[in-house]
Amino acid sequence: MKILSKSNLVPFLEGLGLEFKVNAPLYEGQDVLFGDLDSSKLATDFIGKPRLSPKEYSFPQRERLFTFKNNGGVEIEAHLNETKRVIWGIRPCDLYGLKFLDMVYLSDYVDPYYQARRSNTILLGLNCNKAEESCFCSSIGTGPFAREAFDLLFTDLGDVFLVEIGSKAGKKLIEKQANLFTNATSKDEKQAGILEEKSKKTFKTYIDLGKVEAKIAGASSSPVWAEEAAKCILCGGCNWVCPTCYCFNIEDVTSGDKTQRVRYWDSCQLGGFTQMAAMNSRATQAERLRQRIYHKFSYNPDKYGGEIGCTGCGRCIDVCPAGINIAYILRRVAN
Amino acid sequence: MAIITKVCDEAAGIKTFTLEFKEPEIQKSFDYRPGQFVELTVFGVGEAPISITSSPVNKGYLELTVAAVGKVTRALHLRKEKDVAGLRGPYGNGFPFDEVKGKNILFVGGGIGAAPLRSLINQMFAYRDNFAKISILYGAREPGLLCFIDDLEGWGKTENSEVLLTVDAPDAKWRGNVGVVGSLLPKIDIDIKNTVAFICGPPIMIHFVLLDLLKMGFEEEQIITTMERRMECGVGKCGHCNIGKSYVCLDGPVFSYHQLRELGEDI
Ligand SMILES: Cc1cc2nc3c(=O)[nH]c(=O)nc-3n(C[C@H](O)[C@H](O)[C@H](O)COP(=O)(O)OP(=O)(O)OC[C@H]3O[C@@H](n4cnc5c(N)ncnc54)[C@H](O)[C@@H]3O)c2cc1C
Ligand code: SF4
Ligand code: SF4
Ligand code: FES
Numbered sequence: 207m208k209i210l211s212k213s214n215l216v217p218f219l220e221g222l223g224l225e226f227k228v229n230a231p232l233y234e235g236q237d238v239l240f241g242d243l244d245s246s247k248l249a250t251d252f253i254g255k256p257r258l259s260p261k262e263y264s265f266p267q268r269e270r271l272f273t274f275k276n277n278g279g280v281e282i283e284a285h286l287n288e289t290k291r292v293i294w295g296i297r298p299c300d301l302y303g304l305k306f307l308d309m310v311y312l313s314d315y316v317d318p319y320y321q322a323r324r325s326n327t328i329l330l331g332l333n334c335n336k337a338e339e340s341c342f343c344s345s346i347g348t349g350p351f352a353r354e355a356f357d358l359l360f361t362d363l364g365d366v367f368l369v370e371i372g373s374k375a376g377k378k379l380i381e382k383q384a385n386l387f388t389n390a391t392s393k394d395e396k397q398a399g400i401l402e403e404k405s406k407k408t409f410k411t412y413i414d415l416g417k418v419e420a421k422i423a424g425a426s427s428s429p430v431w432a433e434e435a436a437k438c439i440l441c442g443g444c445n446w447v448c449p450t451c452y453c454f455n456i457e458d459v460t461s462g463d464k465t466q467r468v469r470y471w472d473s474c475q476l477g478g479f480t481q482m483a484a485m486n487s488r489a490t491q492a493e494r495l496r497q498r499i500y501h502k503f504s505y506n507p508d509k510y511g512g513e514i515g516c517t518g519c520g521r522c523i524d525v526c527p528a529g530i531n532i533a534y535i536l537r538r539v540a541n
Numbered sequence: 542m543a544i545i546t547k548v549c550d551e552a553a554g555i556k557t558f559t560l561e562f563k564e565p566e567i568q569k570s571f572d573y574r575p576g577q578f579v580e581l582t583v584f585g586v587g588e589a590p591i592s593i594t595s596s597p598v599n600k601g602y603l604e605l606t607v608a609a610v611g612k613v614t615r616a617l618h619l620r621k622e623k624d625v626a627g628l629r630g631p632y633g634n635g636f637p638f639d640e641v642k643g644k645n646i647l648f649v650g651g652g653i654g655a656a657p658l659r660s661l662i663n664q665m666f667a668y669r670d671n672f673a674k675i676s677i678l679y680g681a682r683e684p685g686l687l688c689f690i691d692d693l694e695g696w697g698k699t700e701n702s703e704v705l706l707t708v709d710a711p712d713a714k715w716r717g718n719v720g721v722v723g724s725l726l727p728k729i730d731i732d733i734k735n736t737v738a739f740i741c742g743p744p745i746m747i748h749f750v751l752l753d754l755l756k757m758g759f760e761e762e763q764i765i766t767t768m769e770r771r772m773e774c775g776v777g778k779c780g781h782c783n784i785g786k787s788y789v790c791l792d793g794p795v796f797s798y799h800q801l802r803e804l805g806e807d808i
Contacts, residue, residue: 276585303655315776448652453780456773458587465585469773472781479781483610484743487784501601501783 207390208369210360214386215367216245221383222292226328229263231256231295238295249295251362254338255519259300259449260293264324265307267446267469271456272321275461279538280370286322293329293352294540296348298349299517301343303449305355306517310452311508328375331356335405338453340520342411343409348517350400361398368394388417409519411533417540422504426496430538435491442473443499446523450515453479474498499535542544543628545620546602555653556618557606560626568625573597574635575660576767576795580775581605582627586616590772590790593631594656596663603628604658606688614793632775633794636661638764639650641672641737647729648677650751651722651742652686655679657767657794658741661690662696669699680707684715687730703729722746722752733758740766751798762798768793772789 210218217445222228223243231238232247238256240263241247249256272284296304304324311320334341334350357376361368362502368390371377377481399412431541454471458465459513472479480487488494505517523531547559552658558782562568578592609618620626621698638661646665650658665672675694681687689707691768697704705725718725722742738759740750747766754764770782770789785804796804 270664274584310778315778317778454773454778455781456588458582458585458778460585470778472773472779473781480771482769483608484769485745487770497783501780505783505786511656 207382208367209346209390209394209397210367210369210387212250212365212367215250216248218383218386219243219248220245221386222240224288228294229260229291229293232252238430240295243294250455253336254334254341255299255521257518257521257524258418259303259519259521260296261300261303261307263293265320266306267310268468269319271467273464273466276460276465284318286319287479288322291323291327292330293327295332296329296362297334297518297519298331298352298414299343300449301329301355302343302346302348303519304449305327306506306510306513306515307452310512313397313510316453321430328357328379329355330361330376330379331372333359333361333402333405335362335401337408337410338520339410340523340533341409341518342413342520343428343518344409344515345411345413345533346518347415350409351402361401363394363401365398366394368398368470389510401524405447411523413533413536414540415514416491418503418536419507421502421541422490422539425539426500428539430535431492431496433494434530434535438475438489438491439497440476440529441527442475443525444532445473445475446471446526449503449517449519449521452492454462474501481531490503495530495535497516499532499539505537543626545601545622545624548620548622551688552653552681555606555608555686557686557692558620558690559595560603560605560624560628561601562628568601570671571603571629571631574638575664577602577631577633577740578635578657578659578794579605579628579630579724580632580727580772581607581613581617581644583613583616583621583625584622584625587613588627588773589613589617590632590775592660592767594655594659594795596667598664599666605631605657608653630775632790633752634792635797636739637737638664643673644670645674645731646672646676647704647731647736647738648675648679649722649738649754650677650679651746652681653688654742654746654767656690656741658739659692661739663692666696666699666702669702671733673701674731674733674791675702677702677704677723678707678725678729680709682708683710684708684712687755687796703714705729721749721752726750726753726757732764736763740764744769745780761802762797764798765795766770766798766801769794770794774794783798 228243231249232241238249238252270285275281309319356372359370454469502515542563543560549557551557582588591605594606609615773779774780775790777788777791
């Protein structure tokens, strides 16, 4: 473990900027959002999570996959984005979100577009010393302190950051600017442990994951789906802000003799998601809401070795204009 | 990349396209099972999942039978011989074949839904001795929507095989059965215990035929059907075709009725 004084954070990140594109949480008005490093706006002491996760950097909202010429379509040009990137300030929930996306896009059929971005991206995490109202990562087990899926992991100890090394790539970043770092002592590590325990006591949103897992298969005809779905205004916001939602649409966009195949995020909460020529296979909003929750808490774990498709970040709770709350739904499912 | 080598009017609003890969090596190595599908690109317009209706025994070309219902499929209908189209696949699991050798086979098809069945039927007729009695029940809304007329005639003339047709709404020339395809079921005489049924067609037809077959004494494992779901990627990523634990594009589109019931979501 290493120590980086807070005054050395910007020099460290700007040093990385010589070799990498650096993204970090920035103060934007009242929000904290990921953006290109700008030391005048850099957010280091924000509570909870940036409004949006860093998913965009590996799985953009809209991505050009390839272009082909229409005069027969023989020339195909793939657009692989291999920008060398470092993202600093990723919360533990979002680290898990990226780990989850890796599992989806880099297992079985490997997605070349995702792989190109992801294999060129280094993840620097930032533990949470305090939870926000909607956070429930402690119930899922993904936070408030991370255990995996980072190259470097920062913990705010007051005047300094404790820096844990998670991979060779992370270690190399420190070695290149070794003069900025000192060695951590066991006292520093102990302090981090105390902060983690303190942080765990700041949570206001809980679910009983064990009970949810045990009961969810039997809850498909619960009244909760129709009751909650009745409030939905079909904005899709819950899907757009979710760090693990990975569903997309494919579309061909033609101009002149060139066609671009693009993919963009889709939302299972919208009726068009399952619309076919003859029928819609999920015709009611209750079925669509149930799909969102089941996909995350039942189908994904079944397909991907038990890994839950929800990080507990609580963003879908914050964003929903209708007040549909996943933690409330899961508590209903558990009982 | 494939070239359309033949376009044939199959029925009202339905055409059958014969395609050959531009690259001979790909054409040679492209192997598939009946029941699998391809993602077909009409350049400049988009992509759609389409069942392969030719059989693996027909080497050197692929046949796709397509109903014009929307953007891509209508654009495809405007394409002519020598035009190009994009193909990726084959995707999906395909029908069981070796597993059902020696048994009576019952096919129940509706409209263009019979496209994947045609692939399997022709494969079975190529190895006809491996199967006992083959019964083919096929229906459409009206006579003009019946597909694969020549095939049906050929199958019906083969020994130990029968073909029964029906339409919901007959025209003046129709001499055959009138009614839903399920109304043909009482007309066949087979030993159900040693029979496997394959059903493909519109969801509502599948629903009622399933109920009929269960009533006749078919076990859930003896009924094989296909699920149509909205699809985008075909490789288990985009999430559109998810039903319970399965992705129809990977684990389907062919399922036994038993498997369907295990999927979790109400079907
Ligand atoms: C495994 C599988 C096999 C199929 N086999 C055949 C076949 O052999 N012959 C045939 O004619 N059709 C087949 N279909 C249906 C065919 O894929 C759709 O009719 C086609 O995608 C519609 O595309 P479009 O662009 O023409 O229509 P659009 O303009 O996109 O829409 C027309 C209608 O089709 C629905 N639709 C759009 N995209 C899809 C999609 N990807 N999947 C399902 N429905 C969609 C729309 O919701 C709309 O109601 C199959 C579908 C699946 C899933
Ligand atoms: S954010 Fe709320 S209102 Fe919007 S689609 Fe999701 S559940 Fe419905
Ligand atoms: S479902 Fe909601 S709480 Fe779970 S990861 Fe997605 S946005 Fe966060
Ligand atoms: S079509 Fe994309 S997951 Fe099946």
